[in-house]
Amino acid sequence: MARQTINNAKLGAFVLGGLLFLILLLYMIGRNRSLFGSTYLLKARFENVQGLIPGNNVRYAGIQAGTVKKIDILNDTTIEVSMIIETKMENIIRKDAITSIGTDGLVGNKVINIVPGRSNAAIAIEGDLLATKKALDTDEILNTLSNTNKDVAIIVSGLKSTVERINNSSALWTLLSDETIPADIRNSATNIRLATSKASMMTNDLHAIIGDIKDGKGSAGILLKDTAFAYNLNEAAMKMRSVGVQADNLSTQLNSLVSGIQNDINTGKGPANSLLKDTSMVNKLNKSLDNIQMGTDGFNQNMEALKKSFLFRGYFRRQEKQKEAAKRLP
Template identity: 35%
Template sequence: MEKTDSEKIKLGMFVITGLTLFVLVIYFVGNKQKMFGSTDHLTAVFTNVNGLQLGNNVRYAGINIGTVRGIEMINDSTINVDMIIDKPMFLNIKKDALASIGSDGLVGSMVINITPGKGNLPHIEAGDVIQSSNRVRTDDMLNTLSVTNKNAALLTADLLKITKEITQGKGSLGTLLNDTIMASDLKQTMNYLKNTSKGTTEIVENLNKTVTALGDKNSAIGVLNDPATAQKIRTIVTNLDQSTQEINKVVTNLNATILNVKNGNGAINYLSNDPNLVKKIDSTMTNLNKATILLNEDLEAMKHSFLLRGYFKKQEKAKQKAN
């Protein structure tokens, strides 16, 4: 059956519309995959790509600048990721930039995030390899969290056991908390320690005052710090030492004299032990007294003599004038 013109027109429009839609899809997909723009290759080396796939986005400072073009595993610890990046962005990425793999949101696809460098290095060139930093994987975090939960459970069990024993009065801490007598003794001990500490503080303050007084020249101890006073004290001590030596000599001589007296040597022993000599000395003193009396009488008689009377009067006048 031959088709009519209207059917042919409809078929033509359908084919044209389909081709147009196909071209638009190819354009948008290619534009997203950087197939029609001016791009160049950049490589990053990872130890684990964390589920990264071809076509995932590459971001620099939060801006989409390219896509992942290839993933090549070199060995068990080295994976090369080939990226196509817009050429204008090469001027903004420094050689010390870091590449890391993250997720686009909580459950989104994986993306490569390029963090700007902090140095003053030149920008990257096409085909360069940049450093990478591996983020902690979710599995690793879950494993760590699982171990942490187990440890927390063990700690909780031990803590419950300890608190139960404390409540029951077991152990030193339990006894201390439940024994009122021990608590009272401990409180009294703390009061004693407080009083002792207060007394110690006062002693230290007094000691500080005493030490401070050592440098005060107005105090008795501080005077010793005066060089002139110290020299005087040194001179006095030297003189005392010399006087002590002289006194020792005198005492030695006195001891010798006393020893001579005890041994019967010298005039003192003779005078103290000879009675006849004592009587003679007593008689001599008596005669001297009598002679003195007679001499006074003779002088009195001479005063009344007419020959010497004028002389004695002159003597009395001279004494009166002198007074």
């Protein structure tokens, strides 16, 4: 009887210890899931929760901050996630914090990551809706990697074909085995170096010319920098313009004169018509010229007669002597 009592006591102690352990385990699990202790509620809205379920962790800057309470579908493009946040984060999470859906490890459970905002916004309170950021979708990444692998396979196939063609090309190997090519390449490099040196010298000369022009040296410098030369050039241009205007006026006057003469000729009036078309006027002019010629001949004869007259002979001899004396003077 005493032995049975001892066994019952041991069994009761074992059961009691098991219950205490179970209670402690449930408490720890509940604490981890924010089932116990003071909490408050924050919300976030996503287009795609990517397999997120209630009970998943919520982390703030990588620190465990709460759990997902529930997920509600508001419409065909919006899903609202309610998060239970521990009160120790009540003075830390602000209204401008940004939430996104991530993965716990590479292929672990989904978690909600809360990233602090960049401004000093007000503290988030019960029921506030936090901003969200679209997270990378693992399926999209895998699809992109699959497409990339296909492209890489195509590129590798093309490279393989190119390498095979290069290996089967005798002309290429002949070109590569030609011993004169390195010397030709060195000569080409030397020529390029010389050309570069000459180009550098030309650039320096051009820089010096431009410097002289800026300093007002040389004809180009004077032309561009000397204000007096520019003023003289402007004066010359104005004079040339004035001469051009006068030439235009003279041309206009000549045109007017020619037009008047042409009009006189066409109408039969004026001296031009008489000189060019009036035959009687021409005859009169010819007679006048003949009379002048006859008068000149008579005058010459009279002068010869006067030279031989005893009254003027001495005068003309003195004139001849003076001329001869003037000729003999150096």
